[in-house]
Amino acid sequence: MFTIGRLARRTGAKVQTIRYYEEIGLLSKPPRSEGNQRLYGEQEVDRLAFIRHARELGFSLAAVRDLLSLSDSPGQSCEAADVIARCQLEAVEARIARLQSLKRELERMIEQCQGGKIADCRVIEVLSDHNQCLTENHTDAAVHS
Amino acid sequence: MFTIGRLARRTGAKVQTIRYYEEIGLLSKPPRSEGNQRLYGEQEVDRLAFIRHARELGFSLAAVRDLLSLSDSPGQSCEAADVIARCQLEAVEARIARLQSLKRELERMIEQCQGGKIADCRVIEVLSDHNQCLTENHTDAAVHS
DNA sequence: CTAACATCTATAGTTGCTGTAGATGCAAGC
DNA sequence: GCTTGCATCTACAGCAACTATAGATGTTAG
Numbered sequence: 131m132f133t134i135g136r137l138a139r140r141t142g143a144k145v146q147t148i149r150y151y152e153e154i155g156l157l158s159k160p161p162r163s164e165g166n167q168r169l170y171g172e173q174e175v176d177r178l179a180f181i182r183h184a185r186e187l188g189f190s191l192a193a194v195r196d197l198l199s200l201s202d203s204p205g206q207s208c209e210a211a212d213v214i215a216r217c218q219l220e221a222v223e224a225r226i227a228r229l230q231s232l233k234r235e236l237e238r239m240i241e242q243c244q245g246g247k248i249a250d251c252r253v254i255e256v257l258s259d260h261n262q263c264l265t266e267n268h269t270d271a272a273v274h275s
Numbered sequence: 276m277f278t279i280g281r282l283a284r285r286t287g288a289k290v291q292t293i294r295y296y297e298e299i300g301l302l303s304k305p306p307r308s309e310g311n312q313r314l315y316g317e318q319e320v321d322r323l324a325f326i327r328h329a330r331e332l333g334f335s336l337a338a339v340r341d342l343l344s345l346s347d348s349p350g351q352s353c354e355a356a357d358v359i360a361r362c363q364l365e366a367v368e369a370r371i372a373r374l375q376s377l378k379r380e381l382e383r384m385i386e387q388c389q390g391g392k393i394a395d396c397r398v399i400e401v402l403s404d405h406n407q408c409l410t411e412n413h414t415d416a417a418v419h420s
Numbered sequence: 421c422t423a424a425c426a427t428c429t430a431t432a433g434t435t436g437c438t439g440t441a442g443a444t445g446c447a448a449g450c
Numbered sequence: 451g452c453t454t455g456c457a458t459c460t461a462c463a464g465c466a467a468c469t470a471t472a473g474a475t476g477t478t479a480g
Contacts, residue, residue: 135457145458146438154436165445167458187377191436201399211399212385219381222374229371232332236364240357253356254346257329278477280426290427291469299467310476312427336467 131161131169141178148178156181156195189218276306276314286323293323301326301340334363 138145151157152168157177160168177198184194193214200211239256283290296302297313302322305313322343329339338359345356 133458144438147436149459150437163445165458167445185436187380188374197399208399215381215385219378219385222378222381226371226374226378229333229367229374233364233367233371235332236360236367240360240364253353253360254342257325257332257342278427289469292467294428295468308476310427312476330467 131171133163134168134170137170137174137178140175141182143178143182151178151181154191156191156198187218188222189214193218276316278308279313279315282315282319282323285320286327288323288327296323296326299336301336301343332363333367334359338363 134145134148137143138148143151148157152159157174160170160174163169180198180201181194184197185191189197196214197211200208200214235256239253242256279290279293282288283293288296293302297304302319305315305319308314325343325346326339329342330336334342341359342356345353345359
């Protein structure tokens with residue numbers, strides 16, 4: 131059995147993050163030492179590392195919670211886990227596509243910025259130009275959520 | 276002169292977001308009507324659309340603030356704007372690279388999940404397997420910020 | 421004139437943590 | 451046995467960048 135600091139060092143999570151996960155119920159309340167310090171075992175290392183890895187893959191804490199509850203019932207179909215992973219994949223693909231169009235736009239901006247004065251700066255201008263495009267598209271008539 | 280709702284509709288921003296931008300000083304306090312309602316003109320449409328477009332391009336509000344102050348002094352060199360844009364481009368490229376490796380990992384996970392039981396589920400397993408990789412890399416000796 | 425909607429202020433909530441303060445616990449050195 | 455210094459404890463505040471709510475007013479169409 132070891133303390134929270136050791137658990138943190140072994141998983142790469144911060145101490146406060148571990149206490150936060152306990153608070154929101156992702157980790158169960160561990161036994162305490164005589165001096166009221168949390169005591170953890172190997173099981174907690176695994177569970178926390180699982181959480182951290184899923185987080186690094188971009189899963190939300192809600193998704194992590196679902197995945198954990200799935201892995202706690204190993205006899206059932208893993209269809210639900212598959213659905214979560216596919217959802218995540220779709221979200222990642224959408225983010226990539228979006229970022230790539232941003233990248234192209236930024237590259238165009240930078241390319242056209244030749245160290246001149248701000249009055250002629252493409253970076254500022256592109257942002258302003260798209261204002262035009264925005265104001266054209268977002269008229270009073272258009273409905274936006 | 277028009278009210279906040281019209282400004283919101285014309286720029287695609289939410290009413291609360293506009294008030295929030297005013298609160299944090301991105302938009303200046305507009306004149307009010309007799310009934311204490313905010314009144315805006317075309318200038319505010321431009322400025323807000325500029326902000327929204329920059330935000331959509333992934334610039335932080337701090338970066339937007341810098342870009343706005345730059346565009347307020349059009350006689351100066353646009354080097355600073357270029358630096359901000361280049362920074363943003365780098366960040367976008369890093370995010371794309373990261374997301375693409377996540378995508379590959381997720382695809383591997385899903386591919387190997389054949390609708391079996393959770394005990395054999397690759398989605399869960401991959402997350403757990405990487406736990407191993409995590410616990411190997413993050414030993415007590417390793418220092419993590 | 422009234423109903424329905426817009427706007428007002430102020431405040432709390434969201435996600436996923438991170439940082440702080442001030443009080444204890446604990447292990448090592450003298 | 452005592453001090454020093456770090457680790458841990460609780461509780462709460464703060465971050466980004468909004469979003470949502472409550473309850474009070476303003477405004478406008480029929």
